[in-house]
Amino acid sequence: MSASDGVAARAVDVWKSYGSGDAAVTALAGVSVDLEKSRFTAIMGPSGSGKSTLMHCLAGLDDVTSGEVWVGGTKVTGLKDRGLTELRRDKVGFIFQQFNLLPTLTAEENITLPLAIGGKKVDKAWFDVVVDTVGLRDRLTHRPTQLSGGQQQRVACARALVSRPDVVFADEPTGNLDSQSGAEVLGFLQRSAREFGQTIVMVTHDPNAASYADRVIFLKDGHIVRELLSPSAEEVLDTMKHLDSVVAVPHV
Amino acid sequence: MFKATIKSLLSRKLRLVLSALAVVLGVMFVSGSFVLTDTLQRSFTDLFSSAFANVDVSVAPKAEKGKEPEPLTPQAIADVKSVPGVASAVGDVQGSARPIGKNGKVITTSGSPRFGFNWTGTGQEKIREGKAPAAENEVVLGGYLATTGGFKVGDDISLLTLEPKKTFKVTGIYEYAGGRDSLGGELSVAFTEPVAQQLLLGKKDVFSGITVTAAQGTSDDALRDAVAAKMGSGYDVKTGAVLAKEQADQINEGLKFFNYVLLGFAGIALFVGIFIILNTFSIIVAQRTRELALLRSMGASRGQVIGSVVLEALVIGLIASIVGLGAGIGIGALLAKIFSSVGGTNLQLAGIGVPMSAIISSFAVGMIVTVIAAVMPALRASRIAPVAAMREAATPDRPLTKITITGALVAAAGGTSLAFGFNQASLPLIFGGILVAFVGVALLTPILSKPMVSLIGRLLSWSMPGLLGRRNSARNPRRTAITAAALMVGISLITGVSVVLTSATKSIEKLATGQLQTDLIISGEGQMEGQAATFKRDVLTKIEKTDGVKSAVGWSQDGVLQGENQLFAVGVTDMPAMATMFALKPKSGDIKPLKDGQLALPEEMAAEKGWTVGSTVTLQLAKAAAPQNYTVAFIWAKSQVLQGALVLPESASAQFRSDQIAQAFVQVSSGVSAADVQKRVEPLFADNPEITVQDRSAFVKQTTSQFDTVLLMIQILLALAILIAVLGVINTLALSVIERTRELGLLRAVGMRRSQVMRMITVESVVISVFGAVLGLAVGLALGIATVQALKDQGISEIGLPWMTMAQYLVVAAFVGVIAAILPAIRAARLNVLDAIAYE
Numbered sequence A: 001m002s003a004s005d006g007v008a009a010r011a012v013d014v015w016k017s018y019g020s021g022d023a024a025v026t027a028l029a030g031v032s033v034d035l036e037k038s039r040f041t042a043i044m045g046p047s048g049s050g051k052s053t054l055m056h057c058l059a060g061l062d063d064v065t066s067g068e069v070w071v072g073g074t075k076v077t078g079l080k081d082r083g084l085t086e087l088r089r090d091k092v093g094f095i096f097q098q099f100n101l102l103p104t105l106t107a108e109e110n111i112t113l114p115l116a117i118g119g120k121k122v123d124k125a126w127f128d129v130v131v132d133t134v135g136l137r138d139r140l141t142h143r144p145t146q147l148s149g150g151q152q153q154r155v156a157c158a159r160a161l162v163s164r165p166d167v168v169f170a171d172e173p174t175g176n177l178d179s180q181s182g183a184e185v186l187g188f189l190q191r192s193a194r195e196f197g198q199t200i201v202m203v204t205h206d207p208n209a210a211s212y213a214d215r216v217i218f219l220k221d222g223h224i225v226r227e228l229l230s231p232s233a234e235e236v237l238d239t240m241k242h243l244d245s246v247v248a249v250p251h252v
Numbered sequence B: 001m002f003k004a005t006i007k008s009l010l011s012r013k014l015r016l017v018l019s020a021l022a023v024v025l026g027v028m029f030v031s032g033s034f035v036l037t038d039t040l041q042r043s044f045t046d047l048f049s050s051a052f053a054n055v056d057v058s059v060a061p062k063a064e065k066g067k068e069p070e071p072l073t074p075q076a077i078a079d080v081k082s083v084p085g086v087a088s089a090v091g092d093v094q095g096s097a098r099p100i101g102k103n104g105k106v107i108t109t110s111g112s113p114r115f116g117f118n119w120t121g122t123g124q125e126k127i128r129e130g131k132a133p134a135a136e137n138e139v140v141l142g143g144y145l146a147t148t149g150g151f152k153v154g155d156d157i158s159l160l161t162l163e164p165k166k167t168f169k170v171t172g173i174y175e176y177a178g179g180r181d182s183l184g185g186e187l188s189v190a191f192t193e194p195v196a197q198q199l200l201l202g203k204k205d206v207f208s209g210i211t212v213t214a215a216q217g218t219s220d221d222a223l224r225d226a227v228a229a230k231m232g233s234g235y236d237v238k239t240g241a242v243l244a245k246e247q248a249d250q251i252n253e254g255l256k257f258f259n260y261v262l263l264g265f266a267g268i269a270l271f272v273g274i275f276i277i278l279n280t281f282s283i284i285v286a287q288r289t290r291e292l293a294l295l296r297s298m299g300a301s302r303g304q305v306i307g308s309v310v311l312e313a314l315v316i317g318l319i320a321s322i323v324g325l326g327a328g329i330g331i332g333a334l335l336a337k338i339f340s341s342v343g344g345t346n347l348q349l350a351g352i353g354v355p356m357s358a359i360i361s362s363f364a365v366g367m368i369v370t371v372i373a374a375v376m377p378a379l380r381a382s383r384i385a386p387v388a389a390m391r392e393a394a395t396p397d398r399p400l401t402k403i404t405i406t407g408a409l410v411a412a413a414g415g416t417s418l419a420f421g422f423n424q425a426s427l428p429l430i431f432g433g434i435l436v437a438f439v440g441v442a443l444l445t446p447i448l449s450k451p452m453v454s455l456i457g458r459l460l461s462w463s464m465p466g467l468l469g470r471r472n473s474a475r476n477p478r479r480t481a482i483t484a485a486a487l488m489v490g491i492s493l494i495t496g497v498s499v500v501l502t503s504a505t506k507s508i509e510k511l512a513t514g515q516l517q518t519d520l521i522i523s524g525e526g527q528m529e530g531q532a533a534t535f536k537r538d539v540l541t542k543i544e545k546t547d548g549v550k551s552a553v554g555w556s557q558d559g560v561l562q563g564e565n566q567l568f569a570v571g572v573t574d575m576p577a578m579a580t581m582f583a584l585k586p587k588s589g590d591i592k593p594l595k596d597g598q599l600a601l602p603e604e605m606a607a608e609k610g611w612t613v614g615s616t617v618t619l620q621l622a623k624a625a626a627p628q629n630y631t632v633a634f635i636w637a638k639s640q641v642l643q644g645a646l647v648l649p650e651s652a653s654a655q656f657r658s659d660q661i662a663q664a665f666v667q668v669s670s671g672v673s674a675a676d677v678q679k680r681v682e683p684l685f686a687d688n689p690e691i692t693v694q695d696r697s698a699f700v701k702q703t704t705s706q707f708d709t710v711l712l713m714i715q716i717l718l719a720l721a722i723l724i725a726v727l728g729v730i731n732t733l734a735l736s737v738i739e740r741t742r743e744l745g746l747l748r749a750v751g752m753r754r755s756q757v758m759r760m761i762t763v764e765s766v767v768i769s770v771f772g773a774v775l776g777l778a779v780g781l782a783l784g785i786a787t788v789q790a791l792k793d794q795g796i797s798e799i800g801l802p803w804m805t806m807a808q809y810l811v812v813a814a815f816v817g818v819i820a821a822i823l824p825a826i827r828a829a830r831l832n833v834l835d836a837i838a839y840e
Ligand SMILES: Nc1ncnc2c1ncn2[C@@H]1O[C@H](COP(=O)(O)OP(=O)(O)O)[C@@H](O)[C@H]1O
Pocket: A018, A019, A025, A026, A027, A045, A046, A047, A048, A049, A050, A051, A052, A053, A054
């Protein structure tokens, strides 16, 4: 099987457990999901529900205990370090909650870092579009320490986009930001999906952040339990409140 | 507080191991030096007491000042025998004898003597196989000579003595008590008595000493007194025990000097170690900012914080000293073993001992060095305000103004002390100056590191990993600077020495081409050991008569006494020829052949002594019955080739200890090639393989090749300092990798390959190493040139810069950078991406 047209990343019956024996923790218990191209998908769920684990497995940062993961046309499961590294470099973009940037590099160098590592040329026109979209034109020569938290996250967004990856994964990208800066970053992610067709997968536990997404997947105890399309913040909040009463049914 | 310190110590094992390693290596060098020299000293003492084991009392002719002692006559032996209490008195004949190996080359030792003696059968040598020599052409060999040269009973052996090559039949091989081949690696051979007297002492019926044994009931001391009373003042009479002690003391004096040299290099290594530990503690303290500030906010006083860091240093110093002492004992024992076996000395080692000096110096050095290195970071740690606990690490970018000004002042002080030191030829001032200058330059290094690191880095940062490596090395100028400064010390010392030696070589070459108008130079092996091989005067006459020789001049040489002063004198065969070949210019008087009772001397010696042409100089020659008067015939102008020697007429040679020619020079007729003449002259020395005939360039090469040996030795000894500096680079990198775990995780997450991570760390490492090397080369050049300037009057007139060698050091430094990066790079590449991103 391969990721068919229209699917940027796919998980098939993914199990992930940590440790062994009595101390084993099952973080993902048979998750199957297709993440469509050019969509902004949010993964929601209470703390410890396995959101980050799912994202890490999808992005080739962690291996799965069983099941399969595909990104673009590539089967991620079974790749060796080198293959995973190239996958992350060429097909995936990342935005972490914090410490996204290298302090020794300027904003511009940070943005083009994955391209530089891969020895690829920067598409100048696309770079300009991205930089202007995140509004960092006048900050390009600054070092991370000279930027605010919001600006730093926008640099991280620009970096994730500039290599036109198959998927951008963002793990609580606004978790450390004030609401104003957070809204800017979320707005930017939304625009890049809508205007540039960039596939985005965002992990969050904030209903307001999830409301920017086209599709929201709810995770609980390592299972996908619900899914909403273009919900409002209230709908998300409401769903979250009722997650407790939802009985998780393993997705087969 | 104590508990907290120990806990935090244990939690940072890797860092501690790395920084303690620097101390361990330094302490190891110190204690190893002591153990080695102590073991050798005791071994030599044992050696000589066994060498004199069967000597109760020894009688030797007493040498009057400046005079050659008269050899003993059979009458003297008879006199000794007549003393009551003497059981036996045997005449000894001993003198230099060099064996020629089966390959036709003279067999050499590494310092042990080569000699021959008369076989009396009463010594401690016992025939192992074969029989004692009975005929003129028979010899017995020491077991060690037999093994080294591969000689068996019945073989022929050729020997060089006072006479040229002579061939003998080996009739036997002897050994010492316990079946030992030799006492201490000496090569010895025994002749019949008349042959020994002729070949070793040059005269019939003479002896070099008398070995006396006491009759039952007579003590050695009493016997000595009785013999001394009988023989009178013309003889040295000593007990075997005293002789053994005297000889052992002489060797041990040399070993003491050897020990000082080793300790000097150990000191350099420890000095470098201070940089490394200082750096480690600085980094540790910086990383522990929060922890220390937390302690402060919980009410720990500044003193307690300083105390906790210093306590930590003491614990590290103590452990490192113990380990270093242990390793030093091992190394010392190993080196002693190598010295006694591989070194060709065949010395029977006394048991390995650990002298008190090794223990005391190990602990003193290890603890003091560590504490010194920790005090600065401790003071800084104590100044961290408690609120810093809430903030991210303390400000790394402190201004460099203060440190730079201090550095400039310290460097200037070092330079001044160095200048004074050279001026007054005071070694303590020179070495002190160099050390202080190093500290000064080290303090200046941070300010230099910014431009230099970015310059060096630019050459290496053609790719993204390279760029990151370069930026990382510029991140903390102090840290990079200290790490590089540690490397600077070793490299600058080698460079300095290399500059001096290159300059000396260049000066000699210039002299040889400019002022030495000779085509062939004839000289003997062993110039360095002070007893060079010589040849007979009539060989020189044959050279003079050889086809194509325009002129030939030679000299015999000896020390002569002028009052209390020992002067070096040569008896020259042809003064005008020498003046031409050495391009001597008269300063006063005319350069003419010297008549009996005349002498000539160089300008600077005349000035020092206050002698002018016509002055009368009284000299005692070794074989002259009494001092004689000489008149100064002429004084030649300062010459670089011939200085520091009195020139006497050839007739004076007869009164030197040896009238043989020590060095000779040949000028060939025009149109004749020197190589052709060399081919004709060489056969004249067929019997004398210790004499070489060289053309001028070969001679210069041979003279300057000793510098290469010196340089090699110094490089080997400084290798430890450089090794410690490399540990410093590893340490800094390893700590940086830990500090930057999260960044490394990020880089790997966005797609940096393992190989690229390794390249990044390697570039950082190479930048630091090359920076250190460049600093070292610059400081070394300055030191070397300053030394050459100071030695101008000693004949180093040219400044030669060893570009090739310097380029090699640079390459080695880059290579060292690559090596140092291996472990930290592997560690960085192996980081688990997710763990690294989540790393606190
Ligand atoms: N490295 C790990 N080792 C052990 N357990 C882990 C590890 N990472 C996550 N877990 C566990 O897996 C579960 C899911 O964690 P995570 O994916 O981080 O949740 P979320 O991001 O939704 O808060 C949790 O129970 C967590 O404790």
